[in-house]
Amino acid sequence: MGENIKNISKEQIVAAAAKLFKQKGYTSSSMRDIAAALNIEAASLYHHIKNKEEILDIICFDMAKRFSGAIAEVNDIYFNAEEKLRKAILHHVEIITEDIDKSAVFLREWRSLPENSLQDFMLLRNQYETEFTRIVENGIEEDVFEAVDKKFAVLSILSSVNWINEWYQADGKMKPQEIAQRISDFVMGGLRKKLVTDPHYRP
Amino acid sequence: MGENIKNISKEQIVAAAAKLFKQKGYTSSSMRDIAAALNIEAASLYHHIKNKEEILDIICFDMAKRFSGAIAEVNDIYFNAEEKLRKAILHHVEIITEDIDKSAVFLREWRSLPENSLQDFMLLRNQYETEFTRIVENGIEEDVFEAVDKKFAVLSILSSVNWINEWYQADGKMKPQEIAQRISDFVMGGLRKKLVTDPHYRP
DNA sequence: AAATTTGCCTAACAATTGTTAGTCGGATGG
DNA sequence: CCATCCGACTAACAATTGTTAGGCAAATTT
Structure with a gap:
């Protein structure tokens, strides 16, 4: 796969989200925030998880x-x-x-x-x-x-x-x-x- | 004053907000939620307070x-x-x-x-x-x-x-x-x- | 080699957000 | 009695939200 493929795992998403949720709280952390922490786009998260x-x-x-x-x-x-x-x-x-x-x-x-x-x-x-x-x-x-x-x-x-x-x-x-x-x-x-x-x- | 005047006090706003903030958290409580709890419109809150x-x-x-x-x-x-x-x-x-x-x-x-x-x-x-x-x-x-x-x-x-x-x-x-x-x-x-x-x- | 799947992307959506502008009737003060 | 102010309203805004649709290239399977 090309340069755009980062092969993010579900666990990576959960870990990045947890870090953000701790810092800013669940409702103040957006899907775009989580995605940004993983250097991907928000929509890409939905290939790994159902929803927020x-x-x-x-x-x-x-x-x-x-x-x-x-x-x-x-x-x-x-x-x-x-x-x-x-x-x-x-x-x-x-x-x-x-x-x-x-x-x-x-x-x-x-x-x-x-x-x-x-x-x-x-x-x-x-x-x-x-x-x-x-x-x-x-x-x-x-x-x-x-x-x-x-x-x-x-x-x-x-x-x-x-x-x-x-x-x-x-x-x-x-x-x-x-x-x-x-x-x-x-x-x-x-x-x-x-x-x-x-x-x-x-x- | 007419039927639409409820003379809400700043303390009433703060108390209603506190109740909501406890229930749903600060970021999940909207100005419209707070206003609704006091039976007024969201915009009316701004006559008593600067902002959220x-x-x-x-x-x-x-x-x-x-x-x-x-x-x-x-x-x-x-x-x-x-x-x-x-x-x-x-x-x-x-x-x-x-x-x-x-x-x-x-x-x-x-x-x-x-x-x-x-x-x-x-x-x-x-x-x-x-x-x-x-x-x-x-x-x-x-x-x-x-x-x-x-x-x-x-x-x-x-x-x-x-x-x-x-x-x-x-x-x-x-x-x-x-x-x-x-x-x-x-x-x-x-x-x-x-x-x-x-x-x-x-x- | 062809077909499918994977893993990301861009673009867009409808809803909700905090906040401002402007209005209007009634209360207040000269 | 007139002018001003108060305390609410409606309407609207720009931004942000979670989520979906559809595309596209690389990897995998057949």
Whole structure:
């Protein structure tokens, strides 16, 4: 093929779109913007994708599946509640930092999904939240966690890990593992200093 | 004045816009949408406001000023670090729940501010974050807080309180004070159960 | 070698966008 | 009572939007 053939892949389109969606938002990013980022014309995009909504759909559900898969894995393998929660947080942080563009879209732009997809998406999101809650639940039953408001604790934890997306930079000093560790430590121990006088106090 | 005179105020426009901006986002809400919500024509809006950007500007900076004012007040009055942090969290929660529409716009839509305003806005946001960090800093110096990564702890706290905006409903069961209390408790104590055998342990 | 498919292009469309111009009746102030 | 102003209106604009039609050359298949 000639000089005009660039053999753009669907994944390239999705990646370029995700980058733009993160920068300017879904509705403010035009098909021409996406095309320009790939050095092609807007019409050419339609040889690879159905329409603009499909791009958002792919990004949101691709990310949703990654999260679902991770929490399922954790719930299958690890036993202890604290360990489970730490692994769940770690995986969450890894997925977010792995692709900040797509996870930004997943976190911010899902509201622009067409109504039909929107319902499916929110269902997946709720399921993920429920799985997370179950871990905290287990911890309370096993008497290793305080009997806090489960739903509330989970919302706090998830908001903390999701917020990473706002400040994380791949070239930064902090590795995903360190971030996950600090969040986990904070979630477990809190801010207040433990004034321990008993040598038998643990942990 | 005749039947066509509805005497719409600037505040009414801003409130209607905030509601729409929360629902559909800034760029997906048209001037005609805003006008329709007020039962007037799009052109009529321009007798009260300069342009669409001004509406976003008003919402974002109005909210920013409320937050700045609250943290300044806390830093002026309260002495103890834990008390300071609790009050700061309480005020933050109150401001967010007081007007969920505007705070949703403040939290999500500020990216659409014109470049000039955007810089000012981010400056205010950073100042607020700094004030918050100072409280945690004090707590560590006073030896009542664990020597955690300050910046990191603050990001976790702020993300938790901001997330309220996603699920809070004014008609819900939880009052702002309760929410603030639970967040504060979680922030202070964390999730892990304190196994205390010493009766002198506190708290 | 012929026929088809692939991957891009140009051109154009209808709809929607923010915004401006100009109008007009009623309220207000001298 | 006259002049001005206020607060809405209709009409229109230029630009931008997502998307489609149709073409054309290179690559692939038959």
